[in-house]
Amino acid sequence: MIPWIHLDTAAVPGGGGELKLMRRGTEFAIMAGATPLMNSRMSSSEIVLAEVACERLRGRRNARVLIGGYGMGFTLRAALAGLGGDAQVIVAELVPAVLTWARGPMAELTGGGLSDRRVTVHEADVGSVIESGRGSFDAILLDVDNGPDGLSRAENDRLYDFRGLKAARQALRPGGMLAVWSAAPSKAFVNRLEQAGFAVEEVKARANKGRGVRHIIWVATRPADTGNPKRSGFAPKP
Template sequence: MPHPYDIRQTPEVLDRREGPHGEVVLRRHGELLQIIANGCFLMDTSDGRSERLLVDAAHRALGARPAPSLLIGGLGVGFSLAHAAADPSWGGITVVERERAVIDWHLDGPLGALSAPALADLRTRVLEADLVAYLRETSATYDALCLDIDNGPGWTVTDDNDSLYSATGLASCARALNPGGVLAVWSAQPSPDFEGTLWNAGFRQVHTEEVPVARGVPDVVHLAVRPG
């Protein structure tokens, strides 16, 4: 069986848009769909293992809380949302996505093949907003907050995302969590310094779960709990 990604194939650009934070591109490469932001590869539809672990790890850390509410930072290719919506034990599921193009690719484009059932779920709400600003301004609170908007705390898509992983940004994350709520942050590589920042920001039960990859450094999910 041919691999869904073949370096001999030329990626086909399906859509290219200039958004408020730069250029975003949707490409098809073989069987895969890829999102590129400002020339930086973000994600594709090859696996979704990391995104599923992100959601499941947050759920496990919550324990037996009934119908917990979930905030997902970043719609991406839709793996996190689809996985959460497939689990009836989640309560409300809110997704914050700042790129209108990404939302459109799900509502009216090829990414809808992954997310259509989740978007039709009555628990799901998608907000077009910048996550940093949303967390700073919202009065809503959630039981779990899953962040997957960058390649990690040390490898952000745009410079203005850096503040999210600072003490100030993490304080906003904590305010958006209910007591005992869980923050889960996906990263393409481990970040011991970020663990220290989480502790210093007042989070507890800080730890990291690895996501095995075919080669190289494993992906990780950083987990932390807001004290009750």
């Protein structure tokens, strides 16, 4: 059995404890305390998070997509594969060391996603990028934690509370979507999304290539403005 090797430790800004980068052979894990936050062998639902959004964005020109956070970049790479050459992808990652790890020990795994010309990286709380992005995104893909119930950082709760969801709705273009990854279902969160003005769809995705536990992805759509269809950014149907 190959042992885990501890490669590095980084503090989470804002008093959220610390993250550890671990390696076992070719497998990597980012730990939040004793809990795995991300594992390189369990990436299927993180990929589905991007795929469900890209399917729904098909045909939209100049799509602007916000991804928070980076983790190991599976969501980012799937988004880049599913979006057109005219798309812009903004990555918000709270812990700068996560990006250093991606460009360093995990460089082979990250496959150049961060250097794609469509990508802009912010070393920042995705909440602040959402707050400053009124009506500017076609999709916001949120995978910063274990889901609405949190894991690594209590401050992340405000991304999922009513105020945070209203801010996300305002940051979206009409017809845009907030897609949220979660380890577990939450009826209370679905209710909150609906109260914040979203139409909600729940997608289940296995953790590991059709196997393993089922994770949840909520696709919460901001209704399109009916008065001015051009503002939605969709190309007109022929």
